[in-house]
Amino acid sequence: MENKLTVSVSPHLHKNESVSKIMWLVGLSLLPSGIAGVLIFGTSALRVILLGIVSALFTEGILQILTKRKITIFDGSAFLTGLLLAYNLPAHVPFWIPIVGSGFAIAIGKQVFGGLGQNIFNPALVGRAFLMASWPRYIATFTTPLSYDAMTSATQDAVTSATPLALLKEGKILEHVSYLDLFLGRRGGCIGEVCIIALLIGAAFLLLRGYISWHIPGTYVLTVAVFTYIFAGENGLFTGDGIFHILSGGLILGAFFMATDYVSSPLTQKGQILFGIGCGLLTAIIRIWGGYPEGVSYAILMMNAATPIIDRFTKRRIYGK
Amino acid sequence: MVRLDEHKHETENKPIENAPLPARVYIPLSQHIGKPCNPLVKIGDTVSVGQKIAGLEAQLHAPIHASISGKISSIQGWPHPVLGKCKAIVIDAEGENQCQVINLKPQSEIEKLTPEQIRNIIFEAGIVGMGGAGFPTYVKLTPQKPVDTLIINGAECEPYLTADYRLMVEKTDEIILGIILIARCLGAKKVYIGIEDNKPLAIEAFKDKTSGLGFEVKVLKSFYPQGGEKQLIKNFLRKEVPSGKLPFEVGVVVQNVGTVFAIYEAAYLNKPLYERVVTVIGSCISNPKNLLVRIGTPIKNLIEFCGPLKEEPAKIITGGPMMGIAQYTDIAPVIKSSTGIILMNKKEANEVEEQCCIRCGACVRECPAGLMPCLLNLVSEKGRWQEAKDYGVSDCIECGLCNYVCPANRRIVQTIKRAKLEAK
Numbered sequence: 001m002e003n004k005l006t007v008s009v010s011p012h013l014h015k016n017e018s019v020s021k022i023m024w025l026v027g028l029s030l031l032p033s034g035i036a037g038v039l040i041f042g043t044s045a046l047r048v049i050l051l052g053i054v055s056a057l058f059t060e061g062i063l064q065i066l067t068k069r070k071i072t073i074f075d076g077s078a079f080l081t082g083l084l085l086a087y088n089l090p091a092h093v094p095f096w097i098p099i100v101g102s103g104f105a106i107a108i109g110k111q112v113f114g115g116l117g118q119n120i121f122n123p124a125l126v127g128r129a130f131l132m133a134s135w136p137r138y139i140a141t142f143t144t145p146l147s148y149d150a151m152t153s154a155t156q157d158a159v160t161s162a163t164p165l166a167l168l169k170e171g172k173i174l175e176h177v178s179y180l181d182l183f184l185g186r187r188g189g190c191i192g193e194v195c196i197i198a199l200l201i202g203a204a205f206l207l208l209r210g211y212i213s214w215h216i217p218g219t220y221v222l223t224v225a226v227f228t229y230i231f232a233g234e235n236g237l238f239t240g241d242g243i244f245h246i247l248s249g250g251l252i253l254g255a256f257f258m259a260t261d262y263v264s265s266p267l268t269q270k271g272q273i274l275f276g277i278g279c280g281l282l283t284a285i286i287r288i289w290g291g292y293p294e295g296v297s298y299a300i301l302m303m304n305a306a307t308p309i310i311d312r313f314t315k316r317r318i319y320g321k
Numbered sequence: 322m323v324r325l326d327e328h329k330h331e332t333e334n335k336p337i338e339n340a341p342l343p344a345r346v347y348i349p350l351s352q353h354i355g356k357p358c359n360p361l362v363k364i365g366d367t368v369s370v371g372q373k374i375a376g377l378e379a380q381l382h383a384p385i386h387a388s389i390s391g392k393i394s395s396i397q398g399w400p401h402p403v404l405g406k407c408k409a410i411v412i413d414a415e416g417e418n419q420c421q422v423i424n425l426k427p428q429s430e431i432e433k434l435t436p437e438q439i440r441n442i443i444f445e446a447g448i449v450g451m452g453g454a455g456f457p458t459y460v461k462l463t464p465q466k467p468v469d470t471l472i473i474n475g476a477e478c479e480p481y482l483t484a485d486y487r488l489m490v491e492k493t494d495e496i497i498l499g500i501i502l503i504a505r506c507l508g509a510k511k512v513y514i515g516i517e518d519n520k521p522l523a524i525e526a527f528k529d530k531t532s533g534l535g536f537e538v539k540v541l542k543s544f545y546p547q548g549g550e551k552q553l554i555k556n557f558l559r560k561e562v563p564s565g566k567l568p569f570e571v572g573v574v575v576q577n578v579g580t581v582f583a584i585y586e587a588a589y590l591n592k593p594l595y596e597r598v599v600t601v602i603g604s605c606i607s608n609p610k611n612l613l614v615r616i617g618t619p620i621k622n623l624i625e626f627c628g629p630l631k632e633e634p635a636k637i638i639t640g641g642p643m644m645g646i647a648q649y650t651d652i653a654p655v656i657k658s659s660t661g662i663i664l665m666n667k668k669e670a671n672e673v674e675e676q677c678c679i680r681c682g683a684c685v686r687e688c689p690a691g692l693m694p695c696l697l698n699l700v701s702e703k704g705r706w707q708e709a710k711d712y713g714v715s716d717c718i719e720c721g722l723c724n725y726v727c728p729a730n731r732r733i734v735q736t737i738k739r740a741k742l743e744a745k
Contacts, residue, residue: 004633005636005637005647005648005649005650005651006636006647006670006672007636007647007648009647009734009738010640010643010645010646010721010724011642011721011725012643012645012647012663012669013326013480013643013725014724014725014727014730015323015725015727017726017727018676018728018729018730019677022679022681115677116679117678117729262679262681262682265680267682267685267695267696268682268685268693315712316685316688316691316693318564318690318691318692318716319551319561319562319689319690320551320563320565320566320716321563321691321713321716
């Protein structure tokens, strides 16, 4: 019997949880908004999503072969990066945009740091920032929802339009966009960000399962709402439309699914609250006074950079100290 | 804190049973925290049950007693459930007289005992903390500062184990007498008895029988590690033991119910600590039991008694599954601090491969000591001991919760235990 006994250090029980299970379940939680994206923007959205995912898996696999490391393309994390990158793109982009973006996200956003768990920045956002800097023309023009096509004209070609946030930035008045339109996703925008209700269904799932907590998304969304209410109004202070700012752009996608990325966000709840507030402030500042209509990606990336220092100053209090 | 699968239902309703007397016992010379004892007997000597066979001169220790009557056949190195290997006194059973003659001391005689005498009885009986730590009990009852609160730990928060529960149900009166004795010894004015809510019979029994005594029975939620000494103090008194200090610093002493029962036996029955209750359980065991076992009985005997085996065990643990120790052999003996023996099958013992930390923060959320286990793991793995020290590695209570919740299956406790030794 002796030689067959396993000797290991306690504990001898483990929760039935694994990294890949978490990754795939986060992927699952993003399914509703993907379906909504395809329904809203048509099959070109599906093409972007698939290309993004395949490119992410392929890049991860190739790099792991080249660096002679274990191939982990099915642990769900590369899948998630590809999926999130695609969700952050308009539906009509040329086929090579999601391919290049996902490849960059995995190669430069993740693998150069040493792979899963080592990256400083959210890989999908690194990919998106790269695309925004390199081909802004494709990234900043947005597909009009199919339903609008039907309403306005009969053309089936991709009609591009500005997002509500961009219109606002240009000083145009948003008459035809109601809160309900924003909530359901009847607006221009990126594939995965437009349908708020679908995103919230996924977010509720993650919150209930305990995979994310309210600390980052809650403080993030609230900060944006309060800050834009105070400063974003046309008629002086305290006249802004906080609800509009919550529902438009990529805030919900960013707050619940990107800012909550474990690897690049703080460890403690205190730190997460600071992180959320920081993301919120930066997002609102960019939206109100910055050069871009939307600030979620850059806000999260900047706060990613601040994560180590937040961790340092928000350690938990040790029992008895 | 986390609610764990209890796995207690198989033995929680099984009364304590006497394990068959072993033909040979291996009594390790080290069964307490501190220097090992020296043997007081030689090979060939005849000893009777309860006779003191090992001790030390004037040092922190707990003397050791023969658990069966017989002949000393050797004093040799032998597997030890905690230390791996340790010198042990081997006794071969001889003669019919395997039970100590026991006379119950009258209450009047007990009441005359001074605190000093009580402590001496406890010392002479070789009593150590029986919840797993093995700290000599008389030392704990000799605090350097006045103590006003005594907490009796009946939480038994480790899954699988039911030994304390059965004791609380079957020996309620005896435990209460023991508590009164300890409270008197310490001069404690306030007594709390903490029991987890998954032990309804014990709660009922203690609530019933302590009415009028001024004790407070506290029902705890069954969360792990509810029964940690420092956790109990925080929970009951809303105060914390300062880092690196012992509970008496805040005027508290915590005693496990098993230890209290041993103290009762020592004082009332003049019986030293040579047997204890052990839960033998696990998916490989077909007849799990709560057994009264003589110290030094090889684990193997108990497994056979609870057999037949359903399947070959892949892991044998002494203690609970969260903090217990995986054995490399089934001939290791039961010692004073062995609370249970758990046999896990291949599937349960399967070691999942370690993955990279994804900083999910589960360990940080759950750590009852307020540490950042994932960071401690990281710096300890790289041998950065000073950093581990700065992160408070010495405040870790090794409850294992960080490891339990880790989705990447990091061996956090293992690296922390190493860092604790290195960072001293």
